[in-house]
Amino acid sequence: MNNIVILPILIPFIIGAILILFAKKHTVQRVISGVTAIGMLVISIYLAIYVYQNGITTLELGNWSAPFGIVLVADMFATLMLVLSSIVGVVCLFFAYQTISSEREKYYFYPFYFFLLTGVNGAFLTGDLFNLFVFFEVMLISSYVLIVMGGTKYQLRESVKYVVINVFASALFIIAIAYIYAVTGTFNMAHIAERVAELEQTGILNVIAVLLFIVFAMKGALFPLYFWLPRSYYGPPAAIAALFGGLLTKVGIYAIIRSFTLIFIHDPTFTHKGIIATIAGLTMFFGVLGAVSQFDFKRILSYHIISQVGYMVMGLGIYTRLAIAGAIFYIAHHIIVKSALFLFAGATQRITGTTDLKQMGGLLKTHPYLAWMFLIGALSLAGIPPLSGFFSKFPIILSGFEEGQYVISGVALLVGLLTLFSMIKIFNYAFWGEPKHTEEQANFPVGKLLLPIVPLVALTIILGFAAEPVFQYSLQIADQIMDPSIYIESVLKE
Template sequence: MINLLMLPILIPLVTAIVLIFIGKNVFWQRTVSVISTIGTVLASIFLVRYVHLYGIQTLDLGSWQAPFGITLVSDMLSALLVLTTSVIALAVLFYSFRTIGVEREKYYYYSVFQFMIVGVNGAFTTGDIFNLFVFFEVMLMSSYVLLVLGGTKIQLRESIKYILVNVISSALFVISVAYLYSVTGTLNMAHLSVRIADVEQPGIITVVAILFLIVFGLKGAIFPLYFWLPGSYYAPPAPVLALFGALLTKVGVYSIMRTYTLLFYHETGYTHAILGGLSLITIIVGVIGAIAYWDIRKIVIYNIIVAVGVITYGISVMTPESLEGSVFYLIHDMIIKASLFLLVGIIAYITGTNRLKEFSGLIKTYPLLGWTFFIAALSLAGVPPFSGFVGKVLIARAGFAEGEMIGALIVLLSSLLVLYSVMKIFINGFWGEPKAYEKKPIGSLFAPAVFLIILSVFYGVSVEWIKPFFAQAADVLVDPTIYIEAVLKE
């Protein structure tokens, strides 16, 4: 049963390899991808249930026990993120059938898609800091291909910047890991926590902590390291954008969450204060961008940056309530961002543009699309009882309890401005004088987006039922000894 940890990584890996040999047969590529991704979702559901019932699960590869071998670790945080990733991947996969185009499909789109899921799920599951780097690289190499696949001018231009930033980030990652290994003599994250506690976090460990913040901040798009994101994410087609917006930055945020609660939690006065300050500036910059633009893609892209700031601010406060809020908000944002990018893709498909001032009155022809977008906007902004409300309230309440009045107020006020930015799309794009559009069938595009919106609504209104799962996820972040004992078998 412990091998269940491997399935969300192994299934997409085997699928990606098989799809390479299927080659140009689009029908079989689609069929195999769907069957495989459904299998990954089912394996992830069983994994969440198993971890909930029996606690943290570990798998020592090659029979080398931790900390000497490579260890996979699935606690509740990891399991929930793997499940969310798999569900989003399934929705985006169905959406891709109508939107990605046969030319991209023939050039191994579905194989690269599955490799990306391998990287994301692997990053969430690994218990080894170097293998976190390895899974990052699998994820990033897949994203390079997905970003450039199709070869349009904007894709080629933005891919140069995206690759350059990530190459630098990867080099810094290796340097940071090398420094950490030179001080502690281990790469296993549970063992690292023990060793860092033994050396009482001297200055070099604080330097390494800041280096890791730079590395993961680049990948997660924290201020001032977010500069690459708006242009790079604007370039690819809608399903790729949904994958990127929902998953890639969240792996960076997860890495900050894991390292700053498991490794660098002994002296929080300096490292976490910097993280908190940068998080608040990130929220402000993201809100300004979301309000300033009249391009529907750019508005939602800048809202990614806002969410990253909110989550990392919760990590910086470092209380049980704030960490639970960050976990809750992290998963909420993955689901709602994926659905919003799918909806924005449908709007662009209907109108032929992303420019908000060039279309209006869509609700007359597509009322269901309009009201679905309205619900997504409310959820994104954190209007009760939708899913964004719970996480933000927990984070803000923890901030107030710790005397972080300004930070907590910025988190709360950001909700109003985020609501304004997305309601701008609803008011100007769906209301107003209807313009003449060719009536297009959107059923197969609309279904995956509606599925994610329903999931988001359920996530918000069933908070009492799912709260034990998130409390269990937060417990490991609050008390690292739970994780350490499970991995090192102490």
């Protein structure tokens, strides 16, 4: 059964390579891609259930035992992320069928789509710090191709910042890995955690912790390293923007949570309650200010990615069982809702031909299903009960007040209010009022566009009404990742 752990990495990699051979046969590519994406979702769900019932599952590649060989580790946190990755992968792929142009399709859209999922899934499953770097690079190289696909001047200009910041982050990542290897003599994350617990060199460990935090903060778009994101995510087609907005920054956040619950737990007053909590508050505040100041549909959503990842990091900064569980719940909520909102932006753009809110209006009269479904996603993002946004934010903010973190908790409440303001602004400008679009646009059929988004909207409702069992699952994940000995013993077989 352990061999199933490698399938979420192996399948998209092999299929991506096969799809290159059918670059000019779009129908064949779509059939293969769709079947594969659904198959990956089924495998991810099965793996999550298996790990939930049987505990952490590891696979030692080539039968080289840890810490000497490469190890894949599927714990509850990793398998949850795999399921979320697969859901977004399926939905964005089927939305792309309706919206992606043949010009983009023929330039290897589908192969690089699956190569990106290979990197994302590998980052979730790897138990080795160097291989985390490798999977980051697989993900990023694929994203470089997808983000410029179509080759518009805007895409090419803005993606330069995206490439440069990530190349710099990758170089810094290698430096951080070299430092931690010099101190611990190993790349295996469980072994590093074991060695760090034995060391008394708090100073050098704090330096390495901050260095790795900077690397992951660049990839997760935390303050002040988020400047590349809003304009970079504005250029690509909606399906790609939704995939990036839903998944890519969460890989950085996953790496931060994994590192600072497994390895760097020697000085939480300095790392968690000091640096991480402060950065979380600043990220939330400046991200939402950017959203409030915009009058473009996609740019508002892009800035909200920044403000919302602040909540996830806030949970880690507070560093209690309740806060970590809330952060995990919030990651699940945000991946689902943010992907849906970007797809809604793509649907409205197909109807009106623009994302400028001042040129839009009256979509509620001509496309009511689109409007009301968007409103559900918007209210969920803002944290309005009984949707998933409320029940995922509540434990994080409650933990903040319980731990005496009044400033950041107050910022979190303010950010929620400003998020609601900016999302209602989109609704008022784009959907309310008199129609500003032509009769032909008013009759544009959106049923096929909405069909892939329906599962995401349904999920945010389900996660809200089933908040109790979902949060209990999040608490179990928090218990598992906050006790490093469970992970270490499972990997090193102690």
